[in-house]
Amino acid sequence: MKMRNIATLLCGVLFALNVAAQPAPVKNAAKSVFTLTTFKADGSLLASSHGVFIDANGTGICDWAPFDGASRAVVMDASGKSLDVECILGANEIYDVAKIKVKGKTTATPLATAPAAEGSPIYLVGYSVKKPEFTATTVNKVEMFMEKYAYYIIQMTAPENAVGCPFVNASGQVIGFLQQSQYTTDYHSTDANYIADFELTGLTANDPVLRRTDIPTAIPDDKEQAILALVLAQQGNSPRTSKTIDMFVEKFPNLPDGYYARAQKAVNDDDFTSAQKDMETAIKVSDAKDEAHFDYARVIYQKELYKFDQSFPDWNLDKALDEVRQANAIQPQALYRHLEAQILFSKKEYQQAYDLFQELNKTELHNPELFFEAAQCKTQLNAPNEEVIALLDSAINLFQRPYSIDAASYFLYRANVLEEQGEYRKAVHDYNQVDTLLAGRLGADFYYKREQCEVQGKLFQQALQDIEFATRLAPNEPLYVAEKASLQLRVNMKEEALVNAQKAIDMDPEYDDAYLIKGLALIQLGKKKDGIAVLEKAGEMGNAQAPGLIEKYK
Numbered sequence: 001m002k003m004r005n006i007a008t009l010l011c012g013v014l015f016a017l018n019v020a021a022q023p024a025p026v027k028n029a030a031k032s033v034f035t036l037t038t039f040k041a042d043g044s045l046l047a048s049s050h051g052v053f054i055d056a057n058g059t060g061i062c063d064w065a066p067f068d069g070a071s072r073a074v075v076m077d078a079s080g081k082s083l084d085v086e087c088i089l090g091a092n093e094i095y096d097v098a099k100i101k102v103k104g105k106t107t108a109t110p111l112a113t114a115p116a117a118e119g120s121p122i123y124l125v126g127y128s129v130k131k132p133e134f135t136a137t138t139v140n141k142v143e144m145f146m147e148k149y150a151y152y153i154i155q156m157t158a159p160e161n162a163v164g165c166p167f168v169n170a171s172g173q174v175i176g177f178l179q180q181s182q183y184t185t186d187y188h189s190t191d192a193n194y195i196a197d198f199e200l201t202g203l204t205a206n207d208p209v210l211r212r213t214d215i216p217t218a219i220p221d222d223k224e225q226a227i228l229a230l231v232l233a234q235q236g237n238s239p240r241t242s243k244t245i246d247m248f249v250e251k252f253p254n255l256p257d258g259y260y261a262r263a264q265k266a267v268n269d270d271d272f273t274s275a276q277k278d279m280e281t282a283i284k285v286s287d288a289k290d291e292a293h294f295d296y297a298r299v300i301y302q303k304e305l306y307k308f309d310q311s312f313p314d315w316n317l318d319k320a321l322d323e324v325r326q327a328n329a330i331q332p333q334a335l336y337r338h339l340e341a342q343i344l345f346s347k348k349e350y351q352q353a354y355d356l357f358q359e360l361n362k363t364e365l366h367n368p369e370l371f372f373e374a375a376q377c378k379t380q381l382n383a384p385n386e387e388v389i390a391l392l393d394s395a396i397n398l399f400q401r402p403y404s405i406d407a408a409s410y411f412l413y414r415a416n417v418l419e420e421q422g423e424y425r426k427a428v429h430d431y432n433q434v435d436t437l438l439a440g441r442l443g444a445d446f447y448y449k450r451e452q453c454e455v456q457g458k459l460f461q462q463a464l465q466d467i468e469f470a471t472r473l474a475p476n477e478p479l480y481v482a483e484k485a486s487l488q489l490r491v492n493m494k495e496e497a498l499v500n501a502q503k504a505i506d507m508d509p510e511y512d513d514a515y516l517i518k519g520l521a522l523i524q525l526g527k528k529k530d531g532i533a534v535l536e537k538a539g540e541m542g543n544a545q546a547p548g549l550i551e552k553y554k
Contacts, residue, residue, distance in 0.1 A: 034075040061174075061192055095190045109174050444477065482504040501521055518531075
């Protein structure tokens with residue numbers, strides 16, 4: 001028994017020491033260990049750690065924490081060569097692990113083909129360009145998760161600054177890397193195969209964890225998933241956006257999508273020359289020439305629509321029209337014709353645009369937007385309101401009940417036309433639909449506008465409620481307070497009208513309409529002399545109605 005205890009003790013001591021004679025596969029693993037350094041946006045150091053390459057194409061695994069808030073990351077391999085971290089292939093904050101990709105070829109260590117058993121010997125492989133350390137130990141405990149992956153608990157004395165260095169089995173295969181426990185003195189290691197199996201999809205880039213770093217998420221190999229990743233990357237203006245677009249163009253040089261995304265960003269940054277260069281390249285190299293011409297038309301159209309005040313001689317609406325017609329000539333599509341109609345509208349060629357919108361309503365593109373755009377054409381052509389309303393009715397009738405939020409703009413436009421036509425109560429009905437669909441998202445100006453329509457329709461109780469709501473949403477706006485006073489005066493709420501007229505004056509002492517309302521309120525309260533004096537002040541301030549009212553009440 002004593003001899004057995006002594007032997008066991010000696011084995012434990014040997015495993016706890018750095019052993020000179022390691023199995024050859026374990027020694028080879030040192031060639032794949034790297035240091036990891038991350039930096040903040042200002043270039044200052046953020047964090048440092050280690051990791052291990054698991055293939056020859058620059059794929060490595062390491063801990064996630066150093067990337068949180070990082071703007072840039074570099075690794076140094078076992079030969080002392082510095083490599084930029086190009087992108088992240090996946091991460092899990094709970095296990096604090098990440099899968100990364102660096103630029104360049106790398107020396108890799110293979111992954112373990114099976115989990116290490118409890119009590120089995122493993123080796124911590126340190127990083128060093130000249131003489132890496134190897135610390136032998138054993139697996140203390142193994143917990144399985146997701147049925148096939150191992151989570152290792154390891155009791156050992158680890159060298160200083162060894163976090164992220166890999167654990168390998170006796171065959172030199174990576175089982176994981178050293179992770180420091182937050183709650184105990186033990187170390188742990190998440191199965192390397194779990195990290196290696198991270199699946200990259202178009203939605204990976206939208207992971208809230210990965211959005212906390214400026215280092216971009218990798219582009220998937222699948223084209224459709226890659227396009228999804230590109231679209232998601234453009235939802236915001238983080239430093240990752242440009243990097244993601246560039247990676248897409250590099251990976252899919254014959255797809256127009258990346259060039260279009262980069263051109264859009266360039267236009268947003270007022271760099272029209274770069275945008276032009278990208279779109280001309282897209283037309284030259286893309287397999288789908290029609291899509292490239294269509295995208296170029298969209299870029300020019302958006303610039304002319306929203307940045308028309310910034311001159312770029314090579315671009316105009318005629319150029320956009322020519323590009324989209326070239327797209328349609330290559331591959332006729334209703335989508336291309338729709339953009340053509342929109343460009344014609346912007347060129348003020350309203351009849352041509354109207355005819356094309358109506359023509360498209362007979363195609364598979366048939367939708368509410370086409371009727372809405374046709375209605376706008378009719379408005380610009382000064383057509384009778386009945387024709388405009390008929391088109392808007394057709395647009396709204398294409399929506400399923402209960403109406404979606406997308407229908408709000410259609411009801412709002414029809415409300416404006418109905419109000420202009422004098423159909424105030426019908427207009428209020430449409431305003432109510434807008435209020436229902438956009439509840440909680442509307443500002444004081446909407447409720448003021450609806451109140452004005454309700455007054456015209458003699459819906460005074462609703463009007464009082466709306467103007468009250470407008471004053472609550474914008475308590476410092478004298479226009480709404482004065483309107484409230486005016487309406488109160490109209491429904492014989494004289495004292496309340498006087499109070500609110502004075503509030504409006506206190507907010508803006510130069511607001512002549514507020515003096516006018518105050519003067520009328522005083523007169524109706526029997527204070528004719530005081531009221532006329534206030535009306536005279538309004539007249540002195542230039543109020544056009546004041547002289548007639550003074551004459552009337554004198």
